[in-house]
Amino acid sequence: MGAVKPWHWIVLLILILLIFGANKLPEIAGSLGQSMKVFKKEVKELREEDQPSTGASAVPPQQIQQPQQGTYYTQPTQQGQTAPVQNQQPQQQYPTDPTTPAS
Numbered sequence: 001m002g003a004v005k006p007w008h009w010i011v012l013l014i015l016i017l018l019i020f021g022a023n024k025l026p027e028i029a030g031s032l033g034q035s036m037k038v039f040k041k042e043v044k045e046l047r048e049e050d051q052p053s054t055g056a057s058a059v060p061p062q063q064i065q066q067p068q069q070g071t072y073y074t075q076p077t078q079q080g081q082t083a084p085v086q087n088q089q090p091q092q093q094y095p096t097d098p099t100t101p102a103s
Contacts, residue, residue, distance in 0.1 A: 020028060 017025070
């Protein structure tokens, strides 16, 4: 009950001939061969893409830009609403009368 014997293959071939017919077998074999050829080609292309290229055509990795200082996030608003205005620099309080000392 273990291995596949030669008479198993013969029975299998007879069943395939009965199901598909003798006229369709060459078409099926050609289609299967063409599919295998395309599959092998795609696998080969994927392997070539995975291998790092060491030639002059290698593109150096891009540097990540650091965010600039002074950029602020503004919260999006709905139409009809106005965004609150925020001062970017705090205003300094000066006395109105320079001759009077602050208490």
